[in-house]
Structure formats: C-alpha cells, structure tokens
Amino acid sequence: MKYALVNATVLDGTADMQPLHNAVVLVNGDRIEQVVGEHTKLPDLQDYEFVDIDGGYVLPGLINLHAHLAPSGKPPKPRKKPVDYTKMYALMTGNRAIRALAKSMVARFAQIELYSGVTTLRTAGGVLDFDAQIRDEIYAGKRKGPRILPANTAISVPGGHFAGSIATIAHDEDEARSQVRALADSGAQWVKLMVTGGVMDADKEGEPGVLRMPEEIVQAACDEAHRLGLKVEAHAESAAGVRVALEHGVDTVEHGAELDDELVSLFKSTGAAYINTISPSLPYALFDIEESHALPEAKVNGNIVMQGMIDCAKRCLEEGIPVGLGNDVGCPFVAHYDYWRELCYFHKFVGASTVQTLHTATLGNARIVGIDEYTGSIEAGKFADMIVVDSNPLEDLSVLRNVRMVFMQGRMVDRPRIKRYAATDALLDRYL
Known part of the structure; x- marks a missing residue:
C-alpha cells in the first residue's frame, strides 16, 4: 500500500x-x-x-527491550509460599496439544504488544523456541505482531533465577557453551543469562540479587555467543552481579543496582548498555501486601531492587552510559499493553525529560540493539x-x-x- x-x-x-x-x-x-x-x-x-x-x-513505534511473552502479567493470587514455576513450565510443555495451546497464547500476547504501540520487542526468556517461531510467522504474514528479537529460553544454573522453567540449567562451562549453540540453532538472536537471583526467588530479606552464576560460566557463554554472532543480555540485580556480567562480556545489563566508580568504569570500557526496568518492582515496593499478595520479604526486596534501578539509571545518564528501556512484561501486574507505563516511571522516578524518555524508548533503544539503520x-x-x-x-x-x-x-x-x-x-x- x-x-x-x-x-x-x-x-x-x-x-x-x-x-x-x-x-x-x-x-x-x-x-x-x-x-x-x-x-x-x-x-x-x-x-x-x-x-x-x-x-x-x-x-x-515503541521499542521494548525486556519482555517475556509467555506470562500474562495478571496479578498473583494470595499465597503462603512461592509459585513453583518449574512445575508450571512442565505443564505448559507436557505434550503436543498443550504446547500448541501455549504457543497460541504467546502469539496472542505478541499481538497485544503490537496493538499497544510496541513495534519492536526483545525477549528475555521464554518457553522453548516459541519466540523465534512467532517472529518467523509474523515475518511471513501468518500472524500480527511486532518485530521480535528473540532470546528463546534463558540460561541459568542450579538454584538460579527461573532455573528449570524459562531458563535451562548449565552446570559447567561446557554445558553453557552447548546451550548457547542450541539457542543459535533454535533461531535466537540474543542469549539471556540469569547471573543473579531476583525478588521472586530471594532466600531472605535484603538479598534479592544474590550472585548465582559462576564467573567462568558467564565467560564461557559470552565467548560462545559472540563467536556465533549473538549478543548477550544479563539479569543482574546487585552490584556483584553487575560486576561479573560486565567483566565477562555481556552486551546489556538488565535491571541493575547502584553503581560505584569501578562499575561506571567497567560500563565505559566495555561499551555495554544498561536496560532500566522499573515496572515489575513497583508493585512489590509500593503496593500494600494486601494488594500485591506478595510475601513480606518480597516487599522489602522489591523496594531494594526498585531503588537500585533508579540509582543505576540516574548514574548512567550522568556518566553518558547508554540507557535503554524495557518493562519486564509478564511479571505480576505488568500487562502486555502497558509498556507506556515504563516510560512514565522513567520520567517520574529517574527524572528524564519527556523528550529524553521518548527518544530512549525509540531511537535510543534501536541503537542499543543495533537496528537503528532501519527503525526507531x-x-x-x-x-x-x-x-x-x-x-x-x-x-x-x-x-x-x-x-x-x-x-x-x-x-x-x-x-x-x-x-x-x-x-x-x-x-x-x-x-x-
């Protein structure tokens, strides 16, 4: 037309x-x-x-650099213990009929992203290779949805963030390399590493971003990904996690934490970008427990993570470190039509101007993932x-x-x- x-x-x-x-x-x-x-x-x-x-x-069109297409983002139900995501994942992938239903649901969420104004979306951990399959079907005109830069299933370690569900488990360097090769064969363009824990799987109050992934596994995964032409995004919700991620070659740090001068220097020397994701932490940090249905320790840890992300974004902007936006969609209270809220939070809590915010969510994000020659x-x-x-x-x-x-x-x-x-x-x- x-x-x-x-x-x-x-x-x-x-x-x-x-x-x-x-x-x-x-x-x-x-x-x-x-x-x-x-x-x-x-x-x-x-x-x-x-x-x-x-x-x-x-x-x-808006560009969302941190998304999980499989979950709906609906509020959680009241509970006394954490959700068993491994069991939930096993149910979603248990047989061919259920996998087809799950893929259809993921595709529907991708369409909602498009209808809400997101024309490019980078995934950060999902079910099997659904993200890449849906990307190809959108390109072929079989489905409606945004441009997808898929990571497919993430890589974690025993006891790590979402290990055994939207993340496979690497026990050593050889397994990490093998899983990266499998991701490349599945059509992934990015590799997601779960370097630290998070709010939903923290062991106790005050430690939401415990370092989980050994440095040698991070290094092996990054080396293999870069050898194959893939880039690496790293879940890191503590200063220790940010340091390990940057020292061993990741291209983007997701979530983040308050930065000291050493971490600022690492960002600058590596050329890595920081992806700010306030949306999933806000309900944990600011809602009453009766509203969020979070466990008490999750509220404490959510506040730590939210403040760490705000501080990280502010310092990166001050230091000229590239900052991008994603909303970690699929987490509780983060719906697939709500990326616009992440822009509002960046403006309100980080203090970015509206011009800076809109630029970040469009051309700025495009530059971070290397697609600015044709979109943004x-x-x-x-x-x-x-x-x-x-x-x-x-x-x-x-x-x-x-x-x-x-x-x-x-x-x-x-x-x-x-x-x-x-x-x-x-x-x-x-x-x-």
Whole structure:
C-alpha cells in the first residue's frame, strides 16, 4: 500500500525532537518514503491512499527491550509460599496439544504488544523456541505482531533465577557453551543469562540479587555467543552481579543496582548498555501486601531492587552510559499493553525529560540493539514503524496509553482494540 498521512504532527524520535506541525508522511510499501513539512511542496499523491491524522501525533513505534511473552502479567493470587514455576513450565510443555495451546497464547500476547504501540520487542526468556517461531510467522504474514528479537529460553544454573522453567540449567562451562549453540540453532538472536537471583526467588530479606552464576560460566557463554554472532543480555540485580556480567562480556545489563566508580568504569570500557526496568518492582515496593499478595520479604526486596534501578539509571545518564528501556512484561501486574507505563516511571522516578524518555524508548533503544539503520525514527528510507496518538506525549506521556493507529512495516492497524485488566490499571494509575 501507499499511504499519505496528512494533517499530522510528527515527533521523529531524535534526541532533540520538536513537533513538526501540518506535516505529511508518505509510506510506500514497508518504508517511509518522505516526510513533508508544511512549507514544502507536496509531490503528486494521486496513487496514495489518504489517511487523515486530524492533528494527531505521529511518532516512531515503541521499542521494548525486556519482555517475556509467555506470562500474562495478571496479578498473583494470595499465597503462603512461592509459585513453583518449574512445575508450571512442565505443564505448559507436557505434550503436543498443550504446547500448541501455549504457543497460541504467546502469539496472542505478541499481538497485544503490537496493538499497544510496541513495534519492536526483545525477549528475555521464554518457553522453548516459541519466540523465534512467532517472529518467523509474523515475518511471513501468518500472524500480527511486532518485530521480535528473540532470546528463546534463558540460561541459568542450579538454584538460579527461573532455573528449570524459562531458563535451562548449565552446570559447567561446557554445558553453557552447548546451550548457547542450541539457542543459535533454535533461531535466537540474543542469549539471556540469569547471573543473579531476583525478588521472586530471594532466600531472605535484603538479598534479592544474590550472585548465582559462576564467573567462568558467564565467560564461557559470552565467548560462545559472540563467536556465533549473538549478543548477550544479563539479569543482574546487585552490584556483584553487575560486576561479573560486565567483566565477562555481556552486551546489556538488565535491571541493575547502584553503581560505584569501578562499575561506571567497567560500563565505559566495555561499551555495554544498561536496560532500566522499573515496572515489575513497583508493585512489590509500593503496593500494600494486601494488594500485591506478595510475601513480606518480597516487599522489602522489591523496594531494594526498585531503588537500585533508579540509582543505576540516574548514574548512567550522568556518566553518558547508554540507557535503554524495557518493562519486564509478564511479571505480576505488568500487562502486555502497558509498556507506556515504563516510560512514565522513567520520567517520574529517574527524572528524564519527556523528550529524553521518548527518544530512549525509540531511537535510543534501536541503537542499543543495533537496528537503528532501519527503525526507531520517522525518517525517509526507514521501515514505516509508527504509532498515532491524539495529543502530545511530550506534554503528557500517559497519552501513549491509547494508541489510535499502529503501522508495522507499513501495515496499518486502525483503532486497535485491547482487553484490559481494569482493577490492575486502577492500582497502577496511582503512581503515574
């Protein structure tokens, strides 16, 4: 299709973006052909289908750099002991019929991501190779969804974060290398390492990010991944975990912790990026236990992790270290339509400006994962990955909650409909 988006206000995703009013965006097939300002002569548009934006705002599709497509993100039920994720994973993969049902559910969540305005999504641990399969089916036009940069199943260690569920278990360096090769064969583009524990599996209060993965396993996995042309993302929720991840070659650190000067130096010398993910920690840290249904130690640890991420993001921004955004979607209270909240939290808690936040979630994120040559900004020659909202997100980022249109490589979804969790939304809206 050839579209002419008329009466548009364009925010192009660059670091110093300003609204371009009364603009026309020309889309030819899967690419942006031209962005025409109000004082520029229009080309012949007789072959284009006109799409009247009616003063709305056209901006790059959002890029979510930390997602788990398998879980729904629904609130947990009240419980007296932690969820057995290994048992849950075994049930999801137990036979062919259940696996087909589980894959269909994952694909549906991917479509919700697209309909909420996410046009590119990097996964960080999932069920079997579903993420790569769904990526390929989206590319083939068999499903609707965002561009997926899959990690498929993560790699953990005995007793490690999500070991035996969305993460395989590496007992030594040879197993880690073998699992990386298996991921490459399954179509993964990233390797996810569970370097530390997390809030949901901490042994006691005050230790949510205990170092779990031995340094030699991190090194072996990173070396093998890079040999095969894959990049590595590392779950690290403590300073010790961040240090091990950076010293042994990861490309991005997920979640993070408060940084000292040594860790800042490591970030700079390695060129690694930091991915901020406030969304999953906020309910643990800020909700009453009666609302979050969290165990008491999880509330304490959630607060530690949330503050560590905020401090880490602030220090990285001060030091010029690349910072990206993801929302760890699939965790409790983090729904597949709610990436926009992560932008609001980055603005509110980290103190980034609205321009800086929107740039981070679009072109900035694209640069971190090496796809900025073809997406992340409204620019001639790039893929037509765009969203339309009714008012200016630079004045209020929460307008991203309701997306009027989504374009994914030129394919338009007009007024996408999403089923939302009203009770969860009401709880989370208190922290915007």
